[in-house]
Every structure is written in structure tokens, then in C-alpha cells.
Amino acid sequence: MSQPEEQTPPSQAPGDDAAAAPDAAAKAEAEAIAPLSLDVLSTIKEAQAANGLKHNNYQRYRQFCTRKIRRMRSKLGLVSKRIGKQYRRMTPSVTLFTRSGDKRAGDARYVLIALFETERAWAYGMQLKYDMETFVDNSRLRLHMLRRMAKADRLAQDFFALAAAVGDTRLQLEADAYASWIKGSHQFLRENWEDALAAYVHARTIFSGLAGSSLQMEQCARVVEDINTNSEYCEYQIRRASGGSSATVEELMELHAKPNSLLNSKLNDLLEETRREQAESLSEVGWRGKRVPIRDDGVRVALAAVRQAEQQLAVAQTWSLNDVTGTHKHEAVMEAFHGMLVQYNAAVQATQDVVTKLSGREASQKTQQHLDDAQFLEAYLQFELGSLAIKRNEYIVSEMESRLPENVAVTEREATKLESPVRLGRMYQNLGNSVESLRGVPTRWFDAATAGSIVNELAAREAVYEAYRAYWAGRALVEAKEFGKASVVLEAAAGKQEAAVAATTQAPELDAGVVTAAEELMQRIRSMRAYMVACAALAEEEPAAEEAAAGRGILETPKIFPQTVSEAVVAEFPPAFTPIPCQPLFFDLASTYLSFPDLSSKTGQSTAATSAPAAAAASSSGGQAEEAPKKTGWFGLW
Known part of the structure; x- marks a missing residue:
């Protein structure tokens, strides 16, 4: 007997092989994970603003990052595991992100763990940097800070590699810019100016492009501004190391006016060094025709700072808008006055220290001459300090007079703080x-x-x-x-x-x-x-007259004198409507064409009484009056 032929299942039929291949490809595409979308800059800026960085509290932000990483690792199962006698630390990777059959595949927390690990290392480094300013012997802290920043740089590169593998185009660009910014900060603290400048330029290019094509335009613009400040300082150091012209105090003060956590400590030291270089040319001071030499270096540097503050005050009084701080003219002038007063007080204190030091020395002709010159310099600085306080108060008086009621338009009074004569008298x-x-x-x-x-x-x-x-x-x-x-x-x-x-x-x-x-x-x-x-x-x-005149024009109230200074209203325009009597024009014209019926029978008057005047008029004229035809009916129509 012949054996029955084995039948091929429908799904494995030879004719269906071509149709089975597209179905498998579609299934593979369905199982593939879509590229991840994440706003890196918004995520870190919101976390920083809500966890201490508004007040430069890097320790609080670092602790927040630690807690957040622990929670995300616990949810994703990325906890340390013991293998033999060693613990194995699970790190986010492309394999874990795209792991098939796992419900946590494609979770954004894999990328967030890598991001906040970088932020934690960076915050630790910045915390150590601020701690360095409070300790005299900070060499160990500096080494620790550099190690933390190096770790942040390494973790930032790992974050960029993960984002480039699983993220969309925007996430890849933001991760690249963020990693370059962290690298630039690391090289900046190591004083590798060329490497830092190259990293900053790369980050600035990407953030500038994102600022013109994203919803976070303000955040990108703020980051670009910080990068520009650091880049200018790197360019200055490169130019200085190559023997080029060094920056002036004005350029350094302009950089110092821009808030930046990396630059403040370095700029303070550099400003002092530049002022010392300029103070070497300041050898004497003149007052009312008398000139005395400046022998102390501390006093010379303080006077150089005073001269610089005077230039800033002159610039602030000239500009209508201060380009450095972005504030209005009045605020810029007041800040310049305050800075100048601070510098004068520092100069007076430095001079008093010199006087105290010379007073304790053994009396001699040379010492007495130096002491007399120092006392003259102290008197000069005190007189200039008092004169500056007078100039500042005079400026405040002029600004207050501009806000008197008669000097402010009526439309602007609600938005302006008006001044009173009492406050001016106190000034x-x-x-x-x-x-x-x-x-x-x-x-x-x-x-x-x-x-x-x-x-x-x-x-x-x-x-x-x-x-x-x-x-x-x-x-x-x-x-x-x-x-x-x-x-x-x-x-x-x-x-x-x-x-x-x-x-x-x-x-x-x-x-x-x-x-x-x-x-x-x-x-x-x-x-x-x-x-x-x-x-x-x-x-x-009577006060009622003034109340009645309120809101009325001058033509309507000529005998009432206004006691408040304001914009006068001559007359009301458009004028108010006035009612006038309306005449019945139709009946006035029609009365000459109408004949009314005889109502004498109803009124009780005879027709003779009404016709007597007409007869008398006819007899006086010497002729007989023509008798008018008698009309009957209403209106003489029939």
C-alpha cells in the first residue's frame, strides 16, 4: 500500500514563503523601540532651581541627585549585586535600554540615571571649589575638586554615548553640548585654556542653534552667555601667555560684572594684580596746590581702585542704559556711587593703617616727614569722601525733584512714586x-x-x-x-x-x-x-464750589480757581446734547387751507355777533360787501 503523502501546513506552504518574510519584518519593527526624546537643559535647570542652586548650595543639590539616582535604580532594578566575593555595580547601557521582553525597555530613566550621575559629580566638584575659599591650606581640596570634575567629565561622555545610541536628534545634540560644557568647565579649572576654549566653542555652537529652534530659548541664551564669559577669559589667558597685550581693568571689570561661579575667584585675583601694575605709575597726590608722594603700596593700589571707580561713575552718568548690568541709568549711577564710596573707605582705612604704623616707630626727622605726608593723605581722602557723599545726595535730590507732581504727566502718575516737599527738606x-x-x-x-x-x-x-x-x-x-x-x-x-x-x-x-x-x-x-x-x-x-467744578471745563467755571496742579480742561468736547421744543410744522401750514365747520349752535354764540365786524368794515368802505357763497358740510366739500 502506498503511504499517504504528508501535507504541508498552510503556514509553511511553499507559495507562502514570500508573504511570511514581510510579516516577520513588520513584527521586528513593531518590537523595535522608538528613539527617546528628552529635554536635557530643562531637566537639569528645573532640578537646580528647586534644590539649592539659586543660593549656590551645591551640597543640597548633590544630596538631591543622590536620592533621585537611588530611587530610579530601585525602580529599574539596577542595584548592586554580589557575585562571589565582589559586588557588581549595574550601570545604564544600550543593552539594558533595548532589552527585549522587558517591560522596562525604552524607559527614559536609564538616560536620566546617567545624566544625574554626571550632575552629582559636578555638584561635588563645585562644592569643593567653594570650600577652597574658606580654608588657607586648600591644596588637598583642590586635588579632590579636580578628581571630582574629571569624574564628571568621564560620566558626561558616557551619557553622550548612551544618548547618541537611543535618543532622537534633539537629545543627541543637547547631550553633545552638555558633555562639551562639562569638559570645558573641567579644563577651565585645570587652567588648560586652549582645551577649555575648544570645548566651550563647540558647546556654544550647539546651544546657539538650539536657542533659535526650541521652546527653551531663554535657558539656551543664558547658557550661551555664561559660555561667552568663560570663553573671553580663556582668550585673554591665551593672549597673555603668548606675549600679547593684556586686558585693561575696564575689560576685567566688565567680565566681573557678569555673574559666573567659575570666574569670580579668578577675576578677583587678576583684578588685584592688574591694579598693582597700574598703581606703579601713581606716585603722588595733589590737593589745593600741595603734592605729597605715595610710599605705601597698599595705599597706591587703593587709590588706583578709586580712580577706576571714578571712571565707572562718569560712564554711568553718560550712558542712558548701562550695557554691563542691563539696568536703567538711575540704578547704574547709584551702583557706581556705592562702589566709589566703598573704594574711598578702603583707601582711608589703608591710609589710617599707615599712620598707625608710623606713629609707633621711633621718632626721627624722616619718620616725622613720612607721618606728616600720610596724615595729609588721610585728610585729603576724608575730604574727598565727604565731597562724594554731597555729590551723591545732590544727585538724589535732582532725581526726587523730577518725580514731583508738577513734573510727572497725569498718565504716568499711577506708575510713578511721587515725592513730597517733606522728603526733599530732609534731604x-x-x-x-x-x-x-x-x-x-x-x-x-x-x-x-x-x-x-x-x-x-x-x-x-x-x-x-x-x-x-x-x-x-x-x-x-x-x-x-x-x-x-x-x-x-x-x-x-x-x-x-x-x-x-x-x-x-x-x-x-x-x-x-x-x-x-x-x-x-x-x-x-x-x-x-x-x-x-x-x-x-x-x-x-464753599468747598461745594470746588466739588462742583471737578470734571468741568474752565469756560463753564470761570470764577473757580483750581488748587491742584493738573492738566486743565478748557471745554467739554464733544458738547452734551440740549433738548429743544419741536414745532408741529404740518399743522401750521395746513391751517391756511382748511375751512372749519360752524359750531355756533353748540357753543351758544350767534352768527350775527361774528358777522358784525365784517358788516362794519363793508359800510366803512362805502360799498356793499359781497356775500360769500354759503358752504355746507364738513370742510366745505359738500
Whole structure:
């Protein structure tokens, strides 16, 4: 018997081999894992902002990274395992990310573990860098910091390799830029300027491209700004090492004004070194025709810093917008004044230290000469410090006067902090106190004429400030409607103004601005007197008149004087509608064409009474009146 032929299953039929191959490929593609998408910059910036880096607390951020890594490893099962007598540490890899049959395959936490391990090592290195500033012997800390930064660099490269294998195009670019930035920071701390610059340029190129094509434009732009600052410093060091021209103090101060954690400590040391180089040319100081040499290096460096602060103040007063800090002119000028006051105080302290040191030495002619020069220098710096405080207060007064109600538009008053005469009076009191403090500065090195000119200048300034203080006190009383007291105070202000003008004539070297202010004060006093008289005359009227005039035009209220300074309304436009009587034009025209019916029978009047005037008119004319045809019916129609 013949055996039955084995039948081929339908799925293994020869004719179906071509159809089985595409099905297997489709199944393989379905099992393949899609490229991972992750915003690296947003992830780390949000974590840093929420965990201490707003206040440069790198230890807190490092502890956060440790806890986050532990949680993610526990969820993914990447815990250390004991194999024999050794523990094996599981690290994220492409094999684990694409492991088939695992429900955790393709999980973004594999990439996040590699990212936050890099962040933890970097945060540890930055923590050690800040600890170095608090210890004198920090050589061991520096070595530890460099090892941590080297580990962060190595982990960043591993993170980039993992992201390049499993991530999409954007993740690959961000990981490449992040790894280059970590490498640049590592080489920057090792002072390998060329390698750091190359890494920074590569990271800046990628972040600049991402800033123009991503939603995180602000974050990318901020990172690019930090990279630019570090790159400029690297270029400066390369130029300096190659024998090129070194940077000026202005360039270093511009870099120092940009907040950067890596640059601050290095720039402080470099600024001191550059100032010492420039201070070598500063050998003497002159004041009122007398010049003394500067023998102490510390005082010379402090005076060089003062000169630099003066240049920054001049630049801040000239610019309408400070390009370094991005703040408005007033804020930039106040910051420049503050920096200049700090430098003057440092110079005074350095000079006082020299005086104390020389006072303790054995008396000799040379020591006495050096001590006398140091005391002269101390008096000069104290006088300049007091003069700077006066200039600062005068600038504040001018800025406050610009915010008085009459100097601010009505549309801008809600957004502007208006000033009051009381605050201006207090500022002039502070100016008077500053002048009084300058009287204690010794002037024994000058002759009688020079010392007398200094005394006359201080007296003239004090007289002008007292006159302005009285004027603002009088204006405050006028606004408070105390017209009797205001009249007395303004009269006293006029007398003080005359005394101030007389005092300015005795000080020919006084600032022209102070002389002009003294001369202009009389016009202000006269204007305030006229305003006070008008307000006093109108104060007796009923307040209802002023309330009724509120919001109405001047043409409607010609006898009401406004007591507040504001934009006047001449007339209301468009004018309001006025009702007028409407005449019945149709009936006025139709009455001449209508004949009304005879209603004498109903009213009780005879027709003879109505026809008598017509008959009399006919007889007086000497003729017979033609009898009009009698009409019947309504309106004479029938």
C-alpha cells in the first residue's frame, strides 16, 4: 500500500514563503523601540532651581541627585549585586535600554540615571571649589575638586554615548553640548585654556542653534552667555601667555560684572594684580596746590581702585542704559556711587593703617616727614569722601525733584512714586550735615588764604542748603493749607536766599551748579508766595464750589480757581446734547387751507355777533360787501 503523502501546513506552504518574510519584518519593527526624546537643559535647570542652586548650595543639590539616582535604580532594578566575593555595580547601557521582553525597555530613566550621575559629580566638584575659599591650606581640596570634575567629565561622555545610541536628534545634540560644557568647565579649572576654549566653542555652537529652534530659548541664551564669559577669559589667558597685550581693568571689570561661579575667584585675583601694575605709575597726590608722594603700596593700589571707580561713575552718568548690568541709568549711577564710596573707605582705612604704623616707630626727622605726608593723605581722602557723599545726595535730590507732581504727566502718575516737599527738606538737612562733617577735616598744611577759601566754600554750601530747606518747608505748609505759618517760613527762606547769594560771592572756586541754584531760588520763592495768596483767597469759598467744578471745563467755571496742579480742561468736547421744543410744522401750514365747520349752535354764540365786524368794515368802505357763497358740510366739500 502506498503511504499517504504528508501535507504541508498552510503556514509553511511553499507559495507562502514570500508573504511570511514581510510579516516577520513588520513584527521586528513593531518590537523595535522608538528613539527617546528628552529635554536635557530643562531637566537639569528645573532640578537646580528647586534644590539649592539659586543660593549656590551645591551640597543640597548633590544630596538631591543622590536620592533621585537611588530611587530610579530601585525602580529599574539596577542595584548592586554580589557575585562571589565582589559586588557588581549595574550601570545604564544600550543593552539594558533595548532589552527585549522587558517591560522596562525604552524607559527614559536609564538616560536620566546617567545624566544625574554626571550632575552629582559636578555638584561635588563645585562644592569643593567653594570650600577652597574658606580654608588657607586648600591644596588637598583642590586635588579632590579636580578628581571630582574629571569624574564628571568621564560620566558626561558616557551619557553622550548612551544618548547618541537611543535618543532622537534633539537629545543627541543637547547631550553633545552638555558633555562639551562639562569638559570645558573641567579644563577651565585645570587652567588648560586652549582645551577649555575648544570645548566651550563647540558647546556654544550647539546651544546657539538650539536657542533659535526650541521652546527653551531663554535657558539656551543664558547658557550661551555664561559660555561667552568663560570663553573671553580663556582668550585673554591665551593672549597673555603668548606675549600679547593684556586686558585693561575696564575689560576685567566688565567680565566681573557678569555673574559666573567659575570666574569670580579668578577675576578677583587678576583684578588685584592688574591694579598693582597700574598703581606703579601713581606716585603722588595733589590737593589745593600741595603734592605729597605715595610710599605705601597698599595705599597706591587703593587709590588706583578709586580712580577706576571714578571712571565707572562718569560712564554711568553718560550712558542712558548701562550695557554691563542691563539696568536703567538711575540704578547704574547709584551702583557706581556705592562702589566709589566703598573704594574711598578702603583707601582711608589703608591710609589710617599707615599712620598707625608710623606713629609707633621711633621718632626721627624722616619718620616725622613720612607721618606728616600720610596724615595729609588721610585728610585729603576724608575730604574727598565727604565731597562724594554731597555729590551723591545732590544727585538724589535732582532725581526726587523730577518725580514731583508738577513734573510727572497725569498718565504716568499711577506708575510713578511721587515725592513730597517733606522728603526733599530732609534731604537738604542731610546735605547740611555732610557739610558740617567736612569742617572737622584738618587744613594745617595750607596757608591762610587756601584754608580760608575752603572755609568759605563750606559756608556757602551750607547757606544754600539751609535756604532750600526753608523753601521746601514753606511749600509743605502751603500744601497743608497752613498759610499763616507758610508765609513766615517763606519770608525766612527769602532772607536765607539773600545770605546764600552773598556767601557764594565770597567763594570764587565754588561749583557753578551751587551758585546757579542759589540764584534761582528767589524765583521759586516768589512763585510759591503767589500760589499761597491765591490758595488763601479761595480757601474761604464753599468747598461745594470746588466739588462742583471737578470734571468741568474752565469756560463753564470761570470764577473757580483750581488748587491742584493738573492738566486743565478748557471745554467739554464733544458738547452734551440740549433738548429743544419741536414745532408741529404740518399743522401750521395746513391751517391756511382748511375751512372749519360752524359750531355756533353748540357753543351758544350767534352768527350775527361774528358777522358784525365784517358788516362794519363793508359800510366803512362805502360799498356793499359781497356775500360769500354759503358752504355746507364738513370742510366745505359738500
